[in-house]
Amino acid sequence: MTLRAQPNASHFVDGFYIEDAAGSPIPVLYPATGQEIARLHEATPAILEQAVASGMRAQRDWAARSGTERGRVLRRAAEIMRARNRELSELETLDTGKPLQETLVADAASGADALEYFGGIAAALTGEHIPLGGDFAYTVREPLGVCAGIGAWNYPIQIASWKAAPALACGNAMIFKPSETTPLSALKLAEILMEAGAPAGLFNVVQGTGSVGAALAGDERIAKISLTGSVPTGRKVYAAAADGLKHVTMELGGKSPLIVFDDADVENAISGAILGNFYSSGQICSNGTRVFVQRSIKEKFLTRLTERLAGVVMGDPMDETVNFGPLVSETQLEKVLSYVKTGQDEGARLITGGNRTGREGWFMEPTVFADVTDGMTIAREEIFGPVMTVLDFDDEDEVIERANDTEFGLAAAVFTADLGRAHRVIGKLQAGTTWINTYNLTPVEMPFGGVKKSGVGRENGWAAIEHYSQMKSVYVALGKTEAPY
Ligand code: NAD
Numbered sequence: 001m002t003l004r005a006q007p008n009a010s011h012f013v014d015g016f017y018i019e020d021a022a023g024s025p026i027p028v029l030y031p032a033t034g035q036e037i038a039r040l041h042e043a044t045p046a047i048l049e050q051a052v053a054s055g056m057r058a059q060r061d062w063a064a065r066s067g068t069e070r071g072r073v074l075r076r077a078a079e080i081m082r083a084r085n086r087e088l089s090e091l092e093t094l095d096t097g098k099p100l101q102e103t104l105v106a107d108a109a110s111g112a113d114a115l116e117y118f119g120g121i122a123a124a125l126t127g128e129h130i131p132l133g134g135d136f137a138y139t140v141r142e143p144l145g146v147c148a149g150i151g152a153w154n155y156p157i158q159i160a161s162w163k164a165a166p167a168l169a170c171g172n173a174m175i176f177k178p179s180e181t182t183p184l185s186a187l188k189l190a191e192i193l194m195e196a197g198a199p200a201g202l203f204n205v206v207q208g209t210g211s212v213g214a215a216l217a218g219d220e221r222i223a224k225i226s227l228t229g230s231v232p233t234g235r236k237v238y239a240a241a242a243d244g245l246k247h248v249t250m251e252l253g254g255k256s257p258l259i260v261f262d263d264a265d266v267e268n269a270i271s272g273a274i275l276g277n278f279y280s281s282g283q284i285c286s287n288g289t290r291v292f293v294q295r296s297i298k299e300k301f302l303t304r305l306t307e308r309l310a311g312v313v314m315g316d317p318m319d320e321t322v323n324f325g326p327l328v329s330e331t332q333l334e335k336v337l338s339y340v341k342t343g344q345d346e347g348a349r350l351i352t353g354g355n356r357t358g359r360e361g362w363f364m365e366p367t368v369f370a371d372v373t374d375g376m377t378i379a380r381e382e383i384f385g386p387v388m389t390v391l392d393f394d395d396e397d398e399v400i401e402r403a404n405d406t407e408f409g410l411a412a413a414v415f416t417a418d419l420g421r422a423h424r425v426i427g428k429l430q431a432g433t434t435w436i437n438t439y440n441l442t443p444v445e446m447p448f449g450g451v452k453k454s455g456v457g458r459e460n461g462w463a464a465i466e467h468y469s470q471m472k473s474v475y476v477a478l479g480k481t482e483a484p485y
């Protein structure tokens with residue numbers, strides 16, 4: 001029997017789908033039913049060797065092309081991706097369980113934006129001329145070589161594209177290892193790049209668990225590792241990269257504050273809190289899971305929030321009217337439900353939700369806790385599921401101090417009608433990506449990333465170029481070189 005989303009083979013290397021059945025099996029399950037939709041195999045050392053060798057060969061060819069030509073390939077890939085958006089979105093929904101209503105607008109679409117944006121920048125990657133009073137110097141922006149991308153399971157094709165687009169624009173090759181939970185859509189990106197004119201081997205996809213990621217991080221021939229994942233994995237990958245003195249980008253977890261002052265447009269703030277806690281069933285790294293609400297509007301906020309949650313439509317994610325899907329896996333569901341129990345045990349007030357639903361698949365209700373205090377586990381640890389914690393506060397200085405009292409620093413937001421306060425508070429929040437009066441908008445033009453334990457480096461915007469290229473300085477002497485003897 002052919003499985004519903006079975007690809008031609010597990011890996012895409014050197015321009016072709018390839019298989020090595022000796023690798024451990026990776027079953028791929030549809031989160032809405034638990035049914036197997038594909039079965040892949042982990043990359044063996046032979047597959048990895050082919051991926052690195054072809055990546056090195058392709059990178060030399062690619063770096064020798066002009067920026068204009070590289071950019072054209074990326075922009076063509078963006079067009080193909082947009083033309084195939086529905087098919088890619090359906091695949092992403094099967095792989096992640098996220099509603100088609102979301103994947104149609106947020107996944108391949110955002111990947112295409114990255115390909116288009118960095119495709120546009122490729123031809124503008126120049127160095128500078130430095131006059132030295134006669135002699136002069138110039139700089140050349142060079143690629144790093146073969147980069148490795150390692151992805152998380154929440155935004156598979158977006159993560160692959162956000163890494164591949166700037167890497168390729170700068171003249172690098174990339175070997176991408178998707179999360180073993182959602183391995184399918186990165187293969188499509190590889191197909192699309194080939195169709196758009198990228199040389200075989202420029203973007204290879206290899207499947208596997210952490211051990212395959214670790215093999216890439218430990219390979220001498222890999223110049224850079226870009227990881228999207230949790231803090232514990234970040235620590236391991238960063239350590240391996242340090243051993244090889246490799247470049248890194250680390251996009252890690254968060255426990256971000258979303259602060260609502262009493263002068264805010266409450267409906268707007270609730271929209272932000274809904275987006276920042278329940279979109280993708282809460283499985284978003286930048287989510288504003290600590291919702292600080294000024295005490296005077298607390299009851300109004302909670303009442304309207306609860307009313308608006310009646311708009312949740314749970315069901316088959318393939319149905320475009322559904323706006324709330326399952327969690328990605330049974331393991332993730334159990335983890336999130338155990339946090340709900342901890343929240344109750346530690347005395348938080350459960351306002352709504354908290355349960356697994358009766359339907360098949362890994363669904364749970366959107367969950368809101370109020371009366372949460374700073375020391376509670378649910379206010380300190382990343383849950384990565386649809387669990388909002390609402391905390392009360394009285395004044396500005398207090399909320400800034402409490403918002404910053406975390407090891408994470410990925411994102412933050414402020415909702416207020418007072419422009420001065422908005423900028424003042426944002427200026428004091430320790431976070432890499434912030435919003436005023438909205439939440440979780442991440443256009444490709446805007447750098448995205450975290451401070452503190454949430455990350456190193458940035459994706460998107462011009463900032464990403466800095467992380468996928470290096471400078472060569474060239475001193476040019478116009479006269480004779482003087483030596484003492
Ligand atoms: P994870 O850390 O378990 O895994 C991430 C990836 O790392 C997977 O591909 C995994 O196979 C690989 N990996 C695991 N151990 C490894 C090792 N020792 N060496 C190399 N690779 C290894 O994370 P996850 O559960 O897939 O994703 C959820 C986490 O990702 C959350 O913490 C979330 O906040 C974070 N995340 C961050 C961002 C961001 O941009 N900051 C975006 C999405 C998700």
